[in-house]
Amino acid sequence: MRSYFLKRxxxxxxxxxxxxxxxxxxxHSIPGGPFTREKAVPDEILRRLNEKYNLDQPVFIQYLDxxxxxxxxxxxxxxxxxxxxxxxxxxxxxPASAKIGLLASILIIxxxxxxxxxxxxxxxxxxxxxxxFMATLGITxxxxxxxxxxxxxxxxxxxxxxxxxxxxPLGYIGPVIALSGYSLSFISRLxxxxxxxxxxxxxxxxxxxxxxxxxSVLGKHAIKNALIPVVTYLGPMIAAILTGSFxxxxxxxxxxxxxxxxxxxxxRDYTTIMGVTVFYAVFYIVMVLLxxxxxxxxxxxxxxxxxx
Amino acid sequence: xxDTILEVNGLQTSFYTHLGEVQAVRGLxxxxxxxxxxxxxxxxxxxxxxSALSLMKLIDFPGRIKAGSIVFDKKDITNxxxxxxxxxxxxDMAMIFQDPMTSLNPVFSIKSQMVEVIRRHRKVNxxxxxxxxxxxxxxxxxxxxxxxxxxxxHQFSGGMRQRVMIATxxxxxxxxxxxxxxxxxxxxTIQAQIIDIMKHVSKELHTSxxxxxxxxxxxAELCSRIIVMYGGMAMEKGNIDDIFYRPSHPYTRGxxxxxxxxxxxxxxxxIPIKGSPPDLMKPPSGCPFSPRCPHAMNICREEAAPTFxxxxxxxxxxxxxxxxxxxxxxxxxxxxxxxx
Numbered sequence: 001m002r003s004y005f006l007k008r009x010x011x012x013x014x015x016x017x018x019x020x021x022x023x024x025x026x027x028h029s030i031p032g033g034p035f036t037r038e039k040a041v042p043d044e045i046l047r048r049l050n051e052k053y054n055l056d057q058p059v060f061i062q063y064l065d066x067x068x069x070x071x072x073x074x075x076x077x078x079x080x081x082x083x084x085x086x087x088x089x090x091x092x093x094x095p096a097s098a099k100i101g102l103l104a105s106i107l108i109i110x111x112x113x114x115x116x117x118x119x120x121x122x123x124x125x126x127x128x129x130x131x132x133f134m135a136t137l138g139i140t141x142x143x144x145x146x147x148x149x150x151x152x153x154x155x156x157x158x159x160x161x162x163x164x165x166x167x168x169p170l171g172y173i174g175p176v177i178a179l180s181g182y183s184l185s186f187i188s189r190l191x192x193x194x195x196x197x198x199x200x201x202x203x204x205x206x207x208x209x210x211x212x213x214x215x216s217v218l219g220k221h222a223i224k225n226a227l228i229p230v231v232t233y234l235g236p237m238i239a240a241i242l243t244g245s246f247x248x249x250x251x252x253x254x255x256x257x258x259x260x261x262x263x264x265x266x267x268r269d270y271t272t273i274m275g276v277t278v279f280y281a282v283f284y285i286v287m288v289l290l291x292x293x294x295x296x297x298x299x300x301x302x303x304x305x306x307x308x
Numbered sequence: 309x310x311d312t313i314l315e316v317n318g319l320q321t322s323f324y325t326h327l328g329e330v331q332a333v334r335g336l337x338x339x340x341x342x343x344x345x346x347x348x349x350x351x352x353x354x355x356x357x358x359s360a361l362s363l364m365k366l367i368d369f370p371g372r373i374k375a376g377s378i379v380f381d382k383k384d385i386t387n388x389x390x391x392x393x394x395x396x397x398x399x400d401m402a403m404i405f406q407d408p409m410t411s412l413n414p415v416f417s418i419k420s421q422m423v424e425v426i427r428r429h430r431k432v433n434x435x436x437x438x439x440x441x442x443x444x445x446x447x448x449x450x451x452x453x454x455x456x457x458x459x460x461x462h463q464f465s466g467g468m469r470q471r472v473m474i475a476t477x478x479x480x481x482x483x484x485x486x487x488x489x490x491x492x493x494x495x496x497t498i499q500a501q502i503i504d505i506m507k508h509v510s511k512e513l514h515t516s517x518x519x520x521x522x523x524x525x526x527x528a529e530l531c532s533r534i535i536v537m538y539g540g541m542a543m544e545k546g547n548i549d550d551i552f553y554r555p556s557h558p559y560t561r562g563x564x565x566x567x568x569x570x571x572x573x574x575x576x577x578x579i580p581i582k583g584s585p586p587d588l589m590k591p592p593s594g595c596p597f598s599p600r601c602p603h604a605m606n607i608c609r610e611e612a613a614p615t616f617x618x619x620x621x622x623x624x625x626x627x628x629x630x631x632x633x634x635x636x637x638x639x640x641x642x643x644x645x646x647x648x
């Protein structure tokens with residue numbers, strides 16, 4: 001177990017290193033820089049600014065400087081929001097993204113999985129068709145369309161929910177639904193097919209042949225097996241959702257991390273681009289690690305490293 | 309008769325697929341005495357497994373028991389609800405399956421699976437159930453059962469898993485055990501061990517056993533009564549000596565001839581039964597074996613044969629046994645028997 005963890009941590013560092021190096025070079029190869037403005041900035045000022053932020057150095061040296069800061073969790077100052085550090089930006093923006101993401105994840109799990117199970121049990125019955133039709137819609141219709149429709153009908157026409165912001169608790173409804181739509185549909189389809197697959201297995205017949213009650217056959221023997229592929233998808237999905245969707249955040253005007261991310265790319269705000277990328281990457285990798293750990297709990301066939 | 313454990317009359321099971329009705333079992337009748345080991349033999353697709361699942365009433369959609377009755381332990385279970393059946397399954401009648409590799413749930417420990425079955429049918433606490441489970445594992449010859457019971461199925465070999473299956477099936481001391489090809493997926497040495505175990509437990513626990521197999525060798529080892537099935541019907545029924553020494557149905561003969569013999573020479577070829585089993589979507593009228601039968605007569609293709617009594621407890625469904633049929637060497641004439 002310990003050697004497995006060590007391996008995972010080492011590979012995590014290598015992944016981060018690759019991600020930062022790639023992002024850093026790509027970012028610097030985009031024309032323009034953080035201080036390029038529509039109205040040309042006098043050369044002298046530009047030179048001084050570049051000097052102040054070390055932007056006059058070769059890219060490789062800048063990268064090393066950046067990585068040095070990263071080691072002490074210093075993500076540097078934001079170039080566009082003068083006076084705030086990237087750390088502050090993330091600390092300020094992440095909670096809003098995470099709150100919406102967490103609600104969306106909970107919705108996906110407590111609605112998506114049961115829906116999938118029900119439609120598997122009612123295979124080829126009307127409820128199955130209705131649910132799977134909805135799920136297909138949910139997968140194919142992009143989230144920004146869903147978000148726009150929600151705003152149009154529920155915020156605009158009916159006026160039930162605010163059209164932007166999350167100062168009012170009702171404001172969460174729109175973004176949470178728009179954010180969870182795709183994954184919820186995907187999870188319910190995945191659960192359904194996985195459940196159908198499991199119900200055909202010999203061990204389900206064995207359980208029935210041994211007189212195990214039907215609720216236990218389904219609710220215990222079948223579900224635990226059916227959830228294995230679902231968990232695989234759930235980990236990265238939750239990571240992606242918690243870190244926020246910048247499209248949704250933009251549409252609902254939520255002061256989350258996603259909005260800063262998009263803005264930072266437009267502004268060539270190098271440190272913010274890097275900071276948010278690293279933050280996302282670490283978060284994602286940790287979630288994947290957690291999923292792998294969750295595997296050992298639901299599937300005893302999976303063991304780590306040299307364990308007996 | 310008080311010593312009858314199971315009586316099946318005119319059992320018909322069909323699967324209603326979108327291509328049409330597949331008549332897997334087409335009128336199976338037999339009686340089984342308590343403590344007997346009954347063998348049901350036949351090639352793939354002859355309806356053996358579906359018959360077994362029908363007896364447990366485990367036929368899944370789109371299959372259905374169409375007609376017939378099943379009387380188990382003096383109770384007519386034909387119309388029992390699924391809930392009522394589930395109280396009996398694993399308790400009064402139990403079943404083990406062909407493939408032990410996939411028949412145990414991979415994500416639960418042996419202990420958890422066995423204890424759940426025992427506690428389902430017996431009012432015992434966890435510790436006592438565990439004790440029973442360990443005893444059962446010991447009975448089927450699993451070494452160090454008190455340790456091994458905590459393991460998961462993937463930590464067992466195929467033979468060991470089949471032992472676990474048997475132990476679980478027998479843990480509530482059922483009156484009847486249905487074993488559907490229990491040794492088919494195992495290698496030969498393990499087969500012999502599993503057969504020994506079944507012999508042993510049937511004696512020890514007085515369990516009646518229905519053994520379904522296509523392996524006549526296994527039948528010969530274990531069974532006292534044999535039913536030869538073909539095309540969803542019983543072709544011949546008899547005691548072990550009747551079937552092996554006095555086979556009176558061309559299909560039974562074909563099966564026996566296709567086996568290698570100890571006294572045959574290496575050069576001798578086995579005699580296979582030509583052709584393949586009938587399409588049960590459109591079963592042939594008349595005798596299902598007639599298209600492959602070397603002695604088939606016109607009537608065989610037109611009309612199903614009645615049951616002829618060949619000897620005490622030995623019956624055969626074949627026109628050759630009719631008093632007007634041309635004499636064929638080895639087939640004695642029989643009398644039309646009453647339907648069982």
